[in-house]
Amino acid sequence: MVTMLKQVLFQEFKKSETKHHELNYLFWECTTRCNLNCRHCGSDCSKDSFYKDMPLDDFLKALDTIESPSENFTVVLTGGEPLLRKDIEICGREIRKRGMRWSMVSNGYLYDNEKHISLLNAGLGALTISVDGLENSHNWLRNNDKSFERVDIAIGLAASSSRLNFDVVTCVNKRNFHELEEIREYLIQKGVKAWRLFTIVPIGRAKEDEEMFLTDNQFRELMDFISESRTRKGIDVKFSCEGFVGEYESKVRDSNFFCRAGINIGSILIDGSISACPNIDRTFAQGNIYADNFFSVWQTKYELFRDRSWTKTGKCAECKDYKDCQGNGFHYWHGEKKNVLVCHNERLKKTTNR
Amino acid sequence: MKRDWKRKIIGGLCLTSIAFVFQACYGTPQDFGNDLLIEGQVKSKNTGLPIKGIKVSVADKVQYTNTDENGKFSFYMEKIQNPKIKFTDVDSTQNILFSNKDTILVIKDSVMRTLKPTVYLNIELENK
Numbered sequence: 001m002v003t004m005l006k007q008v009l010f011q012e013f014k015k016s017e018t019k020h021h022e023l024n025y026l027f028w029e030c031t032t033r034c035n036l037n038c039r040h041c042g043s044d045c046s047k048d049s050f051y052k053d054m055p056l057d058d059f060l061k062a063l064d065t066i067e068s069p070s071e072n073f074t075v076v077l078t079g080g081e082p083l084l085r086k087d088i089e090i091c092g093r094e095i096r097k098r099g100m101r102w103s104m105v106s107n108g109y110l111y112d113n114e115k116h117i118s119l120l121n122a123g124l125g126a127l128t129i130s131v132d133g134l135e136n137s138h139n140w141l142r143n144n145d146k147s148f149e150r151v152d153i154a155i156g157l158a159a160s161s162s163r164l165n166f167d168v169v170t171c172v173n174k175r176n177f178h179e180l181e182e183i184r185e186y187l188i189q190k191g192v193k194a195w196r197l198f199t200i201v202p203i204g205r206a207k208e209d210e211e212m213f214l215t216d217n218q219f220r221e222l223m224d225f226i227s228e229s230r231t232r233k234g235i236d237v238k239f240s241c242e243g244f245v246g247e248y249e250s251k252v253r254d255s256n257f258f259c260r261a262g263i264n265i266g267s268i269l270i271d272g273s274i275s276a277c278p279n280i281d282r283t284f285a286q287g288n289i290y291a292d293n294f295f296s297v298w299q300t301k302y303e304l305f306r307d308r309s310w311t312k313t314g315k316c317a318e319c320k321d322y323k324d325c326q327g328n329g330f331h332y333w334h335g336e337k338k339n340v341l342v343c344h345n346e347r348l349k350k351t352t353n354r
Numbered sequence: 355m356k357r358d359w360k361r362k363i364i365g366g367l368c369l370t371s372i373a374f375v376f377q378a379c380y381g382t383p384q385d386f387g388n389d390l391l392i393e394g395q396v397k398s399k400n401t402g403l404p405i406k407g408i409k410v411s412v413a414d415k416v417q418y419t420n421t422d423e424n425g426k427f428s429f430y431m432e433k434i435q436n437p438k439i440k441f442t443d444v445d446s447t448q449n450i451l452f453s454n455k456d457t458i459l460v461i462k463d464s465v466m467r468t469l470k471p472t473v474y475l476n477i478e479l480e481n482k
Contacts, residue, residue, distance in 0.1 A: 025384075072385075072387075074382075076381045101385040102385075117417055120416075120429075120430065123389065125385025125386075127382060160416075162432060163388065166383070167382070241379045242379045258376070260378070265381075277378050277380055278380065
């Protein structure tokens with residue numbers, strides 16, 4: 001009864017949030033250059049990107065269109081690898097000058113002591129670094145023999161800072177699946193306080209590689225692992241907000257599933273496109289900062305993000321959990337958008353509860 | 355304002371205050387802005403001229419920066435009670451030798467509560 005009431009209230013909460021669509025979280029794809037060549041990359045980034053880094057001034061012009069930014073408004077620098085930008089600290093300071101906060105998603109390869117200090121000096125407030133396994137499995141996925149050695153230094157530095165709101169993310173795949181307990185112990189030993197686990201989206205380089213994807217049984221085991229880890233002390237473990245996980249909703253995250261793409265989350269992509277999370281199909285772009293007023297686009301467009309009834313198609317059409325799920329994560333709608341790419345809930349239902 | 359109340363009531367009834375603290379699935383955690391901006395200028399007490407290359411650091415923390423050619427410095431640091439800021443002449447005799455100086459900041463609550471809490475320091479160093 002209480003669970004049902006909470007579900008209904010949460011649906012109302014989502015409606016209210018959607019109606020008001022306050023912009024809290026803005027991704028800036030500031031570069032698509034990358035120093036790694038990860039097997040699972042969804043963005044097809046490369047060392048020699050087709051695109052030049054977006055000039056800071058172009059981004060700031062778009063940022064300055066935002067009227068009365070919300071209290072916790074954060075710009076999240078992403079890529080590619082943001083640390084390849086030589087002006088990253090200048091970017092951060094310019095964002096802070098506007099009374100906004102900034103954070104960064106990084107592979108950690110270039111995050112050494114000097115960079116740690118210069119980023120803190122520039123007002124970095126939150127940081128996410130990817131660790132995709134113990135040494136061999138991390139280096140395999142990251143396609144680089146030194147990657148683990150470097151990320152080990154990076155997470156040690158980041159975890160040592162009481163200023164940074166820092167977490168580690170791990171893309172769970174067939175190679176690192178059996179190491180999860182060891183990875184958890186390793187992160188605790190490094191002083192990491194928060195760990196988010198993902199599965200890999202079948203897009204970009206990953207889609208043809210079977211080793212990237214867990215079986216349905218493994219996926220359930222992953223939910224059990226996260227659920228069990230959340231009863232322990234030492235590190236806050238959670239499943240990412242990538243999708244609706246039915247019976248595990250209250251066990252693997254702090255809050256129920258709510259894909260906020262286009263509702264509270266916007267983005268400015270490398271070519272100036274205005275969208276939501278960077279891994280969303282680029283045909284969903286709502287405008288371009290080189291032609292449109294960014295905030296005006298945020299205020300008046302994004303219909304497909306804020307009214308998701310169009311996702312009630314394919315396997316979602318008859319789903320009785322649709323009200324709670326609403327088509328899963330927006331980034332699971334690609335190509336012709338006739339069917340959701342992955343249904344976590346269906347995967348769980350296919351397996352028997354042990 | 356009205357909408358904020360409605361939001362908080364519904365979110366609270368869901369028993370998930372966490373509902374307001376979210377992160378995009380491929381993004382970072384939210385930053386709660388627990389820092390302040392320290393900026394200022396270092397000059398020679400004897401000549402009044404700005405001093406370049408003075409190391410400005412926070413006691414017991416890893417952070418530091420150096421003054422530029424105008425003696426200026428600027429960095430964000432975690433909000434802590436009465437931080438000690440250290441000024442150290444690290445280039446020794448290269449531009450005259452200056453005495454080191456420590457300053458304990460007493461920051462008013464009213465400053466801490468502002469949107470962009472900032473402390474400006476005018477520092478004078480004596481010749482050694």
